[in-house]
């Protein structure tokens with residue numbers, strides 16, 4: 116592997132403190148010290164993990180200096196602060212990223228090699244914190260990176276799951292899940308802050324009482340109490356002095372051991388409370404785009420939201436700010452509805468605990484929150500059965516009723532006599548079993564509501580949140596997603612990043628629009644040649660990785676066609692694999708056909724209970740297996756299913772990809788962010804008019820994008836007419852389905868894939884057949900285009916050059932300007948002198 120960003124200069128002169136100096140020598144010292152004093156090992160006994168830990172602690176010391184300086188600057192200025200509330204933060208490994216942001220990647224690599232160790236091996240020791248499912252959690256990670264880079268005071272608030280997203284293993288072609296024990300060897304990046312622990316109540320009932328002034332009040336008598344303990348991870352800005360905080364809550368029992376029970380001899384009972392409390396932050400729910408109406412999930416959401424709001428109130432106390440100014444101090448962004456209970460919780464804290472009048476508390480609440488919606492899929496919209504909700508949060512249910520009564524009063528006057536509208540807007544769904552609608556709570560309690568790509572924000576207004584849009588059009592807006600170029604280019608694609616910096620300087624990493632300056636280089640034959648060599652080198656690296664993981668040889672000269680993302684019917688991995696089978700069929704039918712060799716690479720996890728998604732994985736693996744064993748298609752067609760797709764594996768695959776599959780049914784993918792990572796790294800997209808694909812195509816130019824399929828409008832029309840898949844059956848598609856049903860890919864088992872093929876033939880809400888021909892046709896164009904090497908390279912360079920819009924820095928600037936109104940606060944680095952006690 117090449118090293119990221121060797122062309123970047125290191126701001127060594129800034130840091131003079133001996134312990135945290137950024138020089139190579141100081142670093143070696145620190146590393147060896149840590150091995151002894153932190154790990155308690157000497158080289159003969161040290162494992163690779165010991166070395167990794169020693170290295171991580173050496174980096175952490177350097178980052179703590181920035182953290183303290185940042186905290187000091189924010190406290191002194193009483194800065195307005197963004198609190199990003201998210202049930203998921205899919206951070207990926209910290210070490211490499213922190214080195215990039217500190218600007219010492221190169222020195223550290225050298226220092227480590229000079230000590231006789233292999234730097235890449237140490238990097239690979241880190242168990243990545245996989246505290247998210249996919250796009251939503253990764254977006255949160257990119258956002259906090261950008262906020263730190265843009266010097267925006269911010270706190271990320273979430274849950275410190277003991278077990279993150281499961282580890283996927285493929286056994287006999289099927290997905291199996293293993294517990295993700297990422298904390299097994301300790302986590303050097305976090306700092307426990309027990310002194311800021313808070314209590315969170317759950318369950319029980321409410322009762323009336325009279326306070327000292329004889330006012331009638333309501334008290335929540337909880338059934339149980341847990342303690343939230345914060346663990347802080349510093350989040351560095353890129354080459355500045357900012358280190359913001361990611362604060363994740365762990366759940367603990369108030370008394371870890373019940374001694375009275377213990378003394379009675381009930382040993383099991385004595386630890387039960389502790390065990391129960393800890394289950395709250397035990398495991399991440401592995402569902403993407405699908406809610407799971409489980410009590411524990413609601414408890415998790417409330418747990419982190421309550422702990423976070425209480426923590427923010429503590430910060431106000433420390434800074435001597437009155438609670439009346441909560442909304443001036445903090446802007447809270449709700450990352451989907453998972454933290455939407457915050458609306459009711461802030462009301463409870465203000466009205467019940469701080470005896471604030473309702474109207475004033477409501478005004479503060481609405482000025483505090485803003486809500487981002489991330490999905491249009493109905494099955495992903497959170498609704499809690501009323502009884503379940505009441506059993507966990509009895510007081511909040513009362514508050515929600517009160518919010519609802521006042522809200523519907525307003526609607527009644529605005530829309531005179533429109534009873535149906537009242538029922539549609541209500542925070543409580545009263546059709547049949549009653550539910551609390553979390554998206555409605557989020558809309559009512561927020562000053563701004565946004566979608567994550569232009570089409571998605573439009574569809575929100577027209578469909579899912581239409582009634583709210585008609586009520587408050589001014590609240591609605593769009594914030595197209597973005598990704599951080601630090602992780603997704605500098606760190607993961609060092610070769611390309613170096614070439615780009617050589618050509619246009621390195622300020623593109625802070626201002627991605629500067630990639631435009633690459634455009635003229637698309638006309639430069641020598642540059643194109645280097646661009647190609649880099650892609651090839653990345654493909655060679657990736658092929659070695661596949662060989663090691665899957666035992667399959669793939670040809671770096673073939674077209675690398677990649678679809679990596681969660682497995683879901685709406686994302687249509689089955690459309691892709693059906694096309695692969697069609698190609699296989701063509702090759703077998705006409706062995707001498709002119710054929711552009713391709714390697715189809717798939718990766719992604721299926722929710723453990725999502726049977727159809729798991730069946731799709733099995734089909735992909737079955738096709739991979741047959742194709743690999745068939746000498747007739749050898750070297751021309753390969754299929755690879757990459758196990759356990761996560762951030763680390765993503766960092767390997769995006770730089771090697773040439774074709775990016777973004778083939779969701781139009782109107783279903785809210786935005787997508789993988790699509791942006793591919794395009795930045797020079798892959799061309801084959802995609803539908805969906806999510807951010809539309810904007811990518813607009814930016815890179817229609818001539819540099821492979822478009823196919825129905826538009827969202829046509830999808831809606833087709834469904835409106837009553838979709839009949841058989842009307843779209845072609846001879847080739849018929850062959851494909853027959854081949855699957857014949858048991859060809861399942862060792863004669865004709866039943867194995869029936870649920871899948873029957874679904875496609877008779878039902879299919881995702882219109883796979885309707886788009887199949889257009890997709891196949893478009894894939895032919897891809898193959899033809901690939902043969903014109905120079906033309907393809909030009910398109911690739913232009914994709915990269917025109918991807919500036921998709922930096923999460925741009926997204927965060929828009930959130931800051933339009934929603935948060937949070938100015939940046941540059942940080943001056945404190946020296947030892949400044950912090951003397």
Ligand code: NTF
Nearest residue numbers: 250251404489490567785786787788
């Ligand atoms: C996801 N939503 C969307 O499916 C993606 O299109 C989008 O890019 C990301 O959010 C980030 O905005 C979800 O994961 C969820 F939870 F909302 F369903």
